Amino acid sequence: MLIEDSASPRHVGSPADIDGEAQALERRLARRLLPPLFMVSLLCQLDRSNLAFAALQMDAQLGFSKTIHGLGSGLFFVGYLAQVPANMVCLAVGPRRWLPGLLVAWGCIAACFAGVRGVRSFLALRLLLGVAEAGAYPAIFVWLGAFFTPRQLGPAFTWVTTATAVAGLLGAPLAACLMSLDGALGLEGWRWLFLVEGFAPVLLAAALPFLLPATPLTAAFLAPAEQQWLWRQLQGEPGVELVGPPTAAAPAAATTTAAAAAALVEAAGAETAAADAGAAAEAAARRPLLPPDRDDSAAALPGGAATTATAGKAAPHKARPFGGGGALRAAIRGGLLDRRVYHLAAVMMLIDVVMNAANFFLPMIVRAVITGQFANEGGSGGGGRGGGGAAALNIRAALLSALPFCAAAVAMVANAHHARARDERRLHTALPMVATALALAGTPALVALGPAPALLGLSAAAAGIWAVHGPFFSWPAALLDRQPAALAFALIKSGGAVGGFAGPLAVGAMADVLGGWGGAMLLLAGCALACAGLVLVFDDRPRR
Template identity: 30%
Template sequence: MDQPLGTRVMRKVTLRIVPLLFVLWLVNFLDRVNISFAALDMTKAFHFTPEVYGFGAGIFFIGYILFEIPSNLALQRFGARVWLTRIIVTWGIVSGLQAFIFNETSFVAVRFLLGVAEAGFLPGVLYYLTRWFPTEQRARAIGQVMSANMIAVVIGAPLSTLVMSMNNVGGLAGWQWVFIIEAVPAVMLGVFTYFFLAGEPANARWLHNDEREWLLATMKRDSEQAASMGTEKFGVALRQPIVWLLGLLYLLVGIGFFGITLWLPQIIKQISGMSTLRVGMLSALPFLLGAVSMVLNGRHSDRTLERRWHLSLPLAIGSVGLAASAMGHSAMMELAWVCVALVGIGASLSVFWSIPSSFLTGRAAAGGLALVNVISGFSGFLGPYAIGWIRGHSPDFSNALFFMAASVATAAVLAATLPFPDVRRQRIKTEPRSVS
């Protein structure tokens, strides 16, 4: 029996687009967080204090923030294929340069430049997905792509700690090889992306005529729904309080997420006293569970077209997990609660990004998604730096975990109360007819 037209189209779109974006996202996040594993030896080599490491790890996001909106507007002008290729290749080159830092100043400078190079990648990918996936299927697609956040750590944790054993190979330290080896795939994938990434649905030759027309009609419907809310122009999006509030919500989530991501290896090392390789293996577990919860929650949210509680309840679980981890009485108990925290936080990520993309379109989608990410991007600086400061003034990570728990709890309250649109009420019940 033939599949319905819409099902057939979206299966083709998913298979063509999602695997490549997943791999790009995985390599991007790996290059962003491999600093957390390299830091196990790098901080000792240069005698970096927790405050210095936290500042250097977080300064990446200042460069990212400053160039975020211009980069995403350039993506809309030059096209996703060209601009994402530019981002990927330049971040790969700069990521490799981290292997050659020699003091605190060079550490901070290269991390800042890495943020500049990567600026626009996250909202660029999200904007690209809004061009191909209807509202009712967007959270699932975003979840499938963004699960690479978690899988990057699952792969990167044992890989990075294994590469770190290459001490004195070619006269370089193991932590230097981490940056060099993990930068190469980014440059190669950037070139591949230029030739393979699909442009716009109207130019998708790999879709049959009736499939292309169905997709164009469906995406036009979504665009008209968003435009009817007055959120098509970038200037209008800037004046929407909900856009700024969603940015604040994601900032609070990010403090917990990036705090765990950039400090987890050191947390596990302190509470367990294990070898670097075993620390890498254990660091992967919470993120593996987070990846599973991200995909499953996004899929269920799409099926029910319910966003609010699919966002707020996982955040509440994440907050409880962080707080409970701070009160754990053993290394394994603390790690178990960190797993709970990542399950909750991970489950929230795909659903969150489906919310602003449901009422922003055109330049408002490009700039508005970038604005949300700019505001939230401060979490990538504030989280690691604040945790480094707390860590420098307390004997263990408990206070830092309480700080992250409070931030995620506040995000849960915002998610439960913010007046963002109800997707179920917006949805047009009738699917566009296919053209025979």
Template identity: 25%
Template sequence: MVGSLEQATMRKVAWRLVPFICLLYFIAFIDRVNIGFAALTMNKDLGFSSSVFGFGAGVFFFGYFLFEVPSNYILDKVGARLWIARVMITWGMLSGAFAFIQGETSFYVLRFLLGAAEAGFFPGIILYLTYWFPARYRAGVVSLFMAAAPISVLLGSPLSSALLEMEGILGLHGWQWMFIVEAVPAVILGVVVLFYMTDRPEKATWLADDQRAWLVAEMNEERSRKQVHAKHSLLGGMTDIRVLALALIYFGTSAGLYTLGIWAPQIIKSFGLSTFAVGFLNAVPPTVAVIAMILWARHSDRTGERTWHVVIACLVAAAGLLLAGGAASTVAVVAALSLVNIGISSAKPPLWAMPTMFLSGSAAAVGIATINSIGNLGGFVGPWAIGWIKDKTGSFTGGLIFVAALLVLSAIVTLVVARAGRRAEPASTVAR
């Protein structure tokens, strides 16, 4: 009876929450990386060099870094419904404002403000999922949520390239139309969040009484099991050495993710393709990545193993970047970028299953935000390095090698963390 009640409850929770938060992340990721498609025409219109564009694209993560931890702490206190709505509405308005940038300064300022506005969304959702899904479900659910990122590239690439064709309509450039059109859904969905999201299982009137009672009891029991080892203080969540190590691991994966999101269209276009063709070819790598990520995360959940699922994925992504740097044809570069997508996407769900094994309460809120804020600085370093090295060498190769090295470092740190965990807590699932 309990087994059937659990299955029915988790199925209902998953269908209620996961598609909706996937939609939110889908929109978030499009607004975060559509700058990569805008660059195909915007850089020439505004006179941006590769260095200027790379720095401006990456400065988003300075705002993200500064406001991530306080944003997630506020979410834990006021509830996901209000805070996620605030995040989405403000980032939507700022994303639309990119249509009116005039030069380097306005570009840098708006990218910084967009990062500050969006801070707290991703770690907030990761934290939100820990309120609703027991640990044994978590990597699989996170993989479904994170599938929205490659799917946004899959669907957003042709859309963005099509919007760029609106050049001259009502006196606006195509890239201006792209920013305006793609910003609207964030504002609309921000309002929808206020009416659709439920903060905690205790408030889930859409669950049957026995389902709600089972889920509340299950989550309370899981929290109680962590009482002995879990850290609960704010300072503990920010300064735990495992949190800082996971942030370093995430740094490399973020550098890889945003190298793809921001530079992949230009890397593909360097083979002499039209903007429209770039849109469709850029959609190929995330298509295979979505399938690989979900299967990889389910295998991680089924085996309970996290470390090697992160390590292998990081190394696959690094190999893909090295191959992309030496690619001599369109087919070769798309195949290499597919490997990068598979590796980056597959590393993240098992990685995000780790923090809540040793953090609880407010410490989990700030710990997850700390990992995401520090780790996402890789989203600045990767794109900036690609642009700076390309200006110096005239090629993407050196920058791709640099980002590949960061991913190899992520793999090494993951192994070090696992080994240290086995020594400190032989029975802990953290080191599995």
């Protein structure tokens, strides 16, 4: 084994051997960490987007127009604007505590949709669901950042967020099955859908702390030498020779450095002092995203023995998980005051305009395609109880909606791997958006040729819009240090929340006003094309 414990003879092999062992460790981390977080992402997406399938019955039974449906879909993302403060809480308490709590909260809220009786309760619950889910993906990003390097973080996060497409693929037949329970125990099928899919996150919340370690130092599936080596790598110390147990002095040194940086900033007596303070604070911010949980202070060292610094009361640095005031200021300066982050937030806004409009209206659009009402669909469609033909049509539309999501899942993984292999992000983000724009603009013409060509066009559009996730979300980690990247990620996702609100609302209103879906397709095509243009002019050159 090339990664040695400090107590044993040091053995450093060839670069190829070292790379091979590091890659094997990365694969082992992926096998143990990604499946549970994939399930979190899957349930998160199911509970936010099951409205698209429930609406096939619910809108007609409750008398909701497409505008109300779009408003409810979009209000979720108003609550989603809480991502930046939610991520600050996550960095303070650790995702091992934060994420299970979020699962319980949004699961209970999602189940409450089964009791919706009118517009007010529907809109209020959608807003609350957005607030509850706001911290989920930033917490996943933080948790992954505690185990994967910036280069590994993009593909790892992509595998987790592939669940957004898989949720449509699996959610379609699941929704069809649950809606077929229409009338069982006196409940409509859409109420069964919300009840069952809302209960699942609560079960996962109970299991999650046992499935995932808090830090590399508490990962029981890693050998002690691997834990120590990975911890050193994530702290930015180069080279395989940096092995051996981490000491209590290391975190303390980071805190001391940050405190010295803060003092220098406050003194601000000379330009050189300010420059040294900024450099020291940036260095302190480079430590891993996730501080060891306070409950794991003793277990965080090999053998579980507490050091002098960790025995008794918690060490001071644990009460200040950002590494001190200077490091926090550096993280905010790097993550929230960088103009590139706002450029990426604008790109994310346009991505989410298109993606969430597809998420929440695809089953309705598919139903319009197979009934020949794409250009002129009256009312909210079928779905009332007692209409056997309408119920069968809704189930068929739900099942066919899985096809675009299947294409999206394949494209998402394939594009992420190709982007990583080429170490290129710009074209791997822009070109799929151009393909999405062409597919959406061509959908009205394809509908005239029949349902099969139309579904093919919708599948191409979904593949393009979901394919951008891997290369796009690897940008923050590539441009910024760990803690700034975590805050930048939350800000970028908040930009997406603006698009998530505007997209479904605009599409629903246009469908009501125009009586069909053609105008909405052209609007979304324009947004996709504008997004590609913003990506092409993005300045991702490293700062000097």
